[in-house]
Amino acid sequence: MSTQKVRLILFFTVLATVCWAQKKPLTHDVYDDWKGLQSVSISNNGQWAGWRISPQVGDAQLEIRNLNTKETIMIDRVSRYSFSNNSQYVVGEIKPAYEEERELKLKKTAASKMPKDSLFVLNLGNGEVQKFARVKNYQLPEESNEWIAWLHEKPLPEKKKPEPKKEEVMEEETSKKKKRKKKKEEEVEAAAEEPSEPEDPRAKSKGTELVLYNMSTGAMTSVTGVMDYTMSKKGDYLYYELDKVDSLNPAGLFAMNTATGTPMELSSGMTDYKKMSVSEAGNQLAFFATNSEKDEDDKVWSVMYWSGNGAANILADSMTAGIPEGWRVSDNSSLRFSESGKRLFFGTAPDPMEYAYESDTTILKEERPQVDVWSYNDPYIQPMQKLQATREKNRTYQVLYDLTNRSLVQLEGSDLESVYIDTENDRDFFIAMDDKRFRTQYTWDTQLPRDYYKVDARTGEVELLLEGTIGFASLSPGGEYIYWFNQQDGDYYTMNVASGKITNLTAGMDVSFANELHDSPSLAGSYGIAGWAPSDEAIYINDRYDIWKFEPEGQRAAVNLTNGNGRANKLTYRYQRLDRDEDFINFREKAVLSVFNEWTKASGYAYGSMDDPKTPTEIVMKDMSVYGLNKAKDADRVLVRMSTYEEYPEVYAANSVEMDGLKKLTDMDAQEDPYNWGTAELVEFESGYDGEIMQAILYKPENFDPNKKYPLIAYFYERRSNSLHSHPSPAPSASTVNIPYFVSNDYLVLVPDIKYEDGRPGKSAMDHVVPATKAVVAKGFVDESKMAIQGQSWGGYQVAHIVTQTDMYAAAGAGAPVSNMTSAYGGVRWGSGMSRMFQYEKTQSRIGGTLWDKFDLYIENSPLFGVPNIKTPLFIMHNDADGAVPWYQGIEFYMALRRLQKPSWMVVYNDEAHNLRQRKNRKDLSVRMGQFFDHYLKGAPMPEWMAYGLPATLKGRTLRYDLVDEQTEEKIKEGESLKLENSGRGN
Numbered sequence: 001m002s003t004q005k006v007r008l009i010l011f012f013t014v015l016a017t018v019c020w021a022q023k024k025p026l027t028h029d030v031y032d033d034w035k036g037l038q039s040v041s042i043s044n045n046g047q048w049a050g051w052r053i054s055p056q057v058g059d060a061q062l063e064i065r066n067l068n069t070k071e072t073i074m075i076d077r078v079s080r081y082s083f084s085n086n087s088q089y090v091v092g093e094i095k096p097a098y099e100e101e102r103e104l105k106l107k108k109t110a111a112s113k114m115p116k117d118s119l120f121v122l123n124l125g126n127g128e129v130q131k132f133a134r135v136k137n138y139q140l141p142e143e144s145n146e147w148i149a150w151l152h153e154k155p156l157p158e159k160k161k162p163e164p165k166k167e168e169v170m171e172e173e174t175s176k177k178k179k180r181k182k183k184k185e186e187e188v189e190a191a192a193e194e195p196s197e198p199e200d201p202r203a204k205s206k207g208t209e210l211v212l213y214n215m216s217t218g219a220m221t222s223v224t225g226v227m228d229y230t231m232s233k234k235g236d237y238l239y240y241e242l243d244k245v246d247s248l249n250p251a252g253l254f255a256m257n258t259a260t261g262t263p264m265e266l267s268s269g270m271t272d273y274k275k276m277s278v279s280e281a282g283n284q285l286a287f288f289a290t291n292s293e294k295d296e297d298d299k300v301w302s303v304m305y306w307s308g309n310g311a312a313n314i315l316a317d318s319m320t321a322g323i324p325e326g327w328r329v330s331d332n333s334s335l336r337f338s339e340s341g342k343r344l345f346f347g348t349a350p351d352p353m354e355y356a357y358e359s360d361t362t363i364l365k366e367e368r369p370q371v372d373v374w375s376y377n378d379p380y381i382q383p384m385q386k387l388q389a390t391r392e393k394n395r396t397y398q399v400l401y402d403l404t405n406r407s408l409v410q411l412e413g414s415d416l417e418s419v420y421i422d423t424e425n426d427r428d429f430f431i432a433m434d435d436k437r438f439r440t441q442y443t444w445d446t447q448l449p450r451d452y453y454k455v456d457a458r459t460g461e462v463e464l465l466l467e468g469t470i471g472f473a474s475l476s477p478g479g480e481y482i483y484w485f486n487q488q489d490g491d492y493y494t495m496n497v498a499s500g501k502i503t504n505l506t507a508g509m510d511v512s513f514a515n516e517l518h519d520s521p522s523l524a525g526s527y528g529i530a531g532w533a534p535s536d537e538a539i540y541i542n543d544r545y546d547i548w549k550f551e552p553e554g555q556r557a558a559v560n561l562t563n564g565n566g567r568a569n570k571l572t573y574r575y576q577r578l579d580r581d582e583d584f585i586n587f588r589e590k591a592v593l594s595v596f597n598e599w600t601k602a603s604g605y606a607y608g609s610m611d612d613p614k615t616p617t618e619i620v621m622k623d624m625s626v627y628g629l630n631k632a633k634d635a636d637r638v639l640v641r642m643s644t645y646e647e648y649p650e651v652y653a654a655n656s657v658e659m660d661g662l663k664k665l666t667d668m669d670a671q672e673d674p675y676n677w678g679t680a681e682l683v684e685f686e687s688g689y690d691g692e693i694m695q696a697i698l699y700k701p702e703n704f705d706p707n708k709k710y711p712l713i714a715y716f717y718e719r720r721s722n723s724l725h726s727h728p729s730p731a732p733s734a735s736t737v738n739i740p741y742f743v744s745n746d747y748l749v750l751v752p753d754i755k756y757e758d759g760r761p762g763k764s765a766m767d768h769v770v771p772a773t774k775a776v777v778a779k780g781f782v783d784e785s786k787m788a789i790q791g792q793s794w795g796g797y798q799v800a801h802i803v804t805q806t807d808m809y810a811a812a813g814a815g816a817p818v819s820n821m822t823s824a825y826g827g828v829r830w831g832s833g834m835s836r837m838f839q840y841e842k843t844q845s846r847i848g849g850t851l852w853d854k855f856d857l858y859i860e861n862s863p864l865f866g867v868p869n870i871k872t873p874l875f876i877m878h879n880d881a882d883g884a885v886p887w888y889q890g891i892e893f894y895m896a897l898r899r900l901q902k903p904s905w906m907v908v909y910n911d912e913a914h915n916l917r918q919r920k921n922r923k924d925l926s927v928r929m930g931q932f933f934d935h936y937l938k939g940a941p942m943p944e945w946m947a948y949g950l951p952a953t954l955k956g957r958t959l960r961y962d963l964v965d966e967q968t969e970e971k972i973k974e975g976e977s978l979k980l981e982n983s984g985r986g987n
Contacts, residue, residue, distance in 0.1 A: 023676040023703065026730050026744035028926055032057035034730050035671060039080065040651055043087035046635030048124060049665060050090065051651060052078060056731060058098045064090055065665055067637065067653050073127060075120060086145035089215050090122040091138065094131065116153045121215055136208065144235025146216040147258050151226060152209040200224050205243040212238050212258060221261050232282025239285055241273045253287060266312040267304055277335035283308040286344055288331045301331040303346055316401060322408035326351050333396035338423045342404050345421055347396025379439035384833030400457060409460045416462060419455055430455045431475050431482060444837040447487060447523055454497065465495060470523065477583045478536035481552050487523035490514035492541055494552045505550045516544050519756045521841065521848040530575035534584040540610060545572050562608060563615045570598040573608065573616060578631040587611040592657050595621060601724040605629060620659045625725035631657065643727040645680035645699065677702045678743035680724055685775035688767030689757055695721040696752035696772045699743045711786035711937035712748040713737055714773055717795045719753040732922035733929065734915040735792035735815045735877065750776055759854065761846045762801035762861045769802060786810055786937040793885060793914060794844055800893060804866025811936035813875045813929060816885045816914055819893035820864040825851045831883020867896040873903035875932040877925060879912035905946060927961055
């Protein structure tokens with residue numbers, strides 16, 4: 001090799017090393033502008049694709065790409081959009097500029113004066129964009145090629161012209177006096193000749209301007225005073241409601257044939273209308289109407305119906321035959337036509353009951369007791385009742401109205417509340433479910449038995465089909481069978497609805513259709529079904545890996561359609577429904593299956609048969625997450641997403657599902673180029689529970705040097721290794737470590753899988769997190785003195801338990817941890833109102849029995865009782881509006897740590913949930929968590945909030961992020977915040 005070539009190689013090697021070394025770490029400042037792809041879609045003709053490029057804070061940009069010519073059209077600040085049915089237009093909503101809104105908010109601008117949304121219409125033929133200001137909402141009919149309608153916001157009041165100064169008036173008065181007189185005379189003459197245009201009285205109503213626009217011709221029709229509107233699916237009818245202005249301009253409901261533009265009055269004179277519902281064909285309309293005064297508390301509503309001609313008529317009210325006595329039509333229900341247009345569904349409810357006590361005007365408010373009565377045999381406990389109170393007060397019961405023979409059948413009632421309404425088929429029966437008699441046990445077991453019924457569509461008569469079944473029964477698409485997975489025995493069943501014959505489809509098979517990885521005391525769920533063949537000839541059921549075909553009454557043996565290749569090679573096959581309107585699986589066509597390698601995490605797609613057993617034929621298989629296959633409705637072209645930890649899930653287009661002509665459309669990875677990113681790999685370790693080989697994900701910095709010693713953070717929940725190829729974005733944390741941030745800042749992050757032993761969840765966590773950590777330490781690039789663990793919720797509990805058992809970790813972060821299972825067992829999940837008992841007896845906490853039956857296990861698994869053993873500094877987050885884990889669990893843990901003067905800090909975000917919802921708080925948590933781990937794992941100085949605390953008197957005045965300068969100040973010892981504040985040094 002020549003000297004010159006050697007020099008060139010050395011030059012480029014050094015250059016690459018310098019460029020790599022210059023990559024900067026992520027900081028918390030990058031979050032707001034970090035962009036992601038959203039709302040990816042393809043036009044029906046397959047020629048156009050669209051997506052929104054959206055920063056985490058700020059204005060999104062819509063990109064529309066011509067997949068044939070690569071032409072690109074960009075529109076700023078788009079929040080949502082749709083392609084038209086004929087693929088010739090794009091319609092969407094434009095938000096006001098973020099910075100403009102922010103500036104106005106800083107100026108405390110009134111909401112009525114804030115900028116409003118706009119509408120855009122993009123013509124894909126010529127690239128022209130039309131924009132319409134101050135649009136409240138719009139409708140683009142699903143099957144229309146040209147029509148769109150929108151409702152404007154209230155117009156802004158006209159600005160008053162400033163009054164002229166007195167001296168200016170005097171100067172001009174003389175010179176203009178004669179001109180004004182002459183002009184006035186001319187105006188009077190003109191007025192006599194031409195009548196003036198009357199002012200639109202509807203302009204004074206509460207409604208606003210409705211616009212119907214033809215995107216093809218540009219024709220525009222507007223109506224003022226509109227409160228609500230809806231369009232038919234094909235866009236041939238526009239229906240709208242006008243608000244009452246006065247006696248000459250009453251409220252009314254109108255229809256407009258979009259072809260003629262002529263409005264037709266359907267109803268007028270009622271005091272209020274609401275909830276218009278249009279039939280599939282578009283030529284029928286149903287709506288609620290009332291003659292009750294608007295300020296009445298107890299309005300009486302009717303269902304009105306328009307059949308396409310003449311005026312709308314009252315279809316049903318409280319006097320209609322079939323509605324129970326003392327019941328009425330309820331406007332709290334929805335109105336739905338069946339697909340055929342022959343049936344209409346709505347709801348009724350009992351007349352409101354007034355109790356003598358509540359209407360007694362002789363009792364003062366302060367004399368009325370405020371009390372909750374908790375009864376042992378209530379169906380639901382009081383907290384659940386309170387959360388459901390509004391829903392229960394507004395509960396309605398389904399009615400079927402047969403529009404052909406004008407008859408009404410009450411389907412639901414207080415004794416049968418859940419009838420599954422099928423609007424796609426006009427069958428002579430419905431399926432219903434009832435669990436009322438089992439609801440009391442919901443306190444300790446959420447897997448309730450259910451009774452299933454057949455309800456006659458003509459009479460409303462009820463027939464019991466299944467009694468006390470633990471599982472969810474559904475009706476087959478053809479209506480011949482109901483089917484369910486019985487969680488008690490792990491088998492699939494069918495019932496012939498006509499004959500009542502029950503068939504156990506999977507009994508005695510040597511493969512399980514229950515979740516094989518299920519590891520809690522509850523009953524295992526299933527892997528679901530792929531669908532049904534036409535005419536209910538077959539049902540397709542998934543096991544862990546393969547897809548099976550069963551005849552619904554077991555006439556012939558089950559067929560493994562994927563030929564056992566899934567189980568043999570640990571490949572999970574799943575049917576892909578590419579036609580969004582598909583009701584049945586067409587077994588005569590090649591099926592597209594997703595493929596996932598359970599061990600390597602590679603994924604892709606394959607062709608399979610849904611008729612005969614055949615080993616699937618690979619289409620594409622990559623060491624990536626390949627997902628989101630989206631086929632154009634009227635063309636072969638598809639979109640697909642692919643990602644790894646290193647590569648953003650970009651959008652790709654291919655000419656067909658064969659993936660021919662595959663090309664990358666987006667390049668979001670470019671924003672990562674300046675930063676030290678990272679890599680992800682699988683690590684194997686041996687379970688300390690039973691010796692099984694388990695997996696963990698190890699994330700390393702992009703500039704990883706195997707000769708260095710790195711700090712390590714282990715984050716865990718349950719099983720997470722299947723997310724190897726997920727691509728998390730840098731973002732402020734809702735509760736857990738943001739992996740890209742820590743990896744970019746020279747941390748290793750380890751995410752091990754955990755499986756559980758009933759009764760010993762804490763030990764199970766130890767049996768997996770510690771061996772996984774040791775497996776990585778054995779590789780030689782971990783600083784064993786600088787390791788930490790972090791988790792949230794269930795992960796937070798496991799962190800709290802682990803630090804009571806080992807001091808191998810230098811720091812720990814526990815978010816919303818259950819610390820005392822004995823007190824948590826009798827607590828409430830305030831977000832749902834549910835008792836927490838089920839969690840310990842049956843589900844995630846996995847104790848497997850009551851507190852009194854398994855008392856020793858509750859103690860053994862409660863971190864609170866191991867606090868004296870803790871030597872690891874702790875960072876805890878537990879928020880005071882946590883609806884999942886009661887806040888007092890964090891307080892109990894903190895108080896014990898404080899009592900024993902263990903280094904610990906607890907951050908409590910006010911009015912915040914289990915995981916932080918508000919971005920400002922997420923940002924704050926990210927900073928504090930980062931500073932905590934930097935201090936203990938990198939030797940960074942303590943921030944002031946750790947060294948001095950953050951007294952209540954300083955809340956909202958300072959954040960105390962600044963680091964303590966240990967060079968110039970006396971080193972602050974942990975746990976001395978109170979002393980410092982009392983001595984006046986905590987400024």
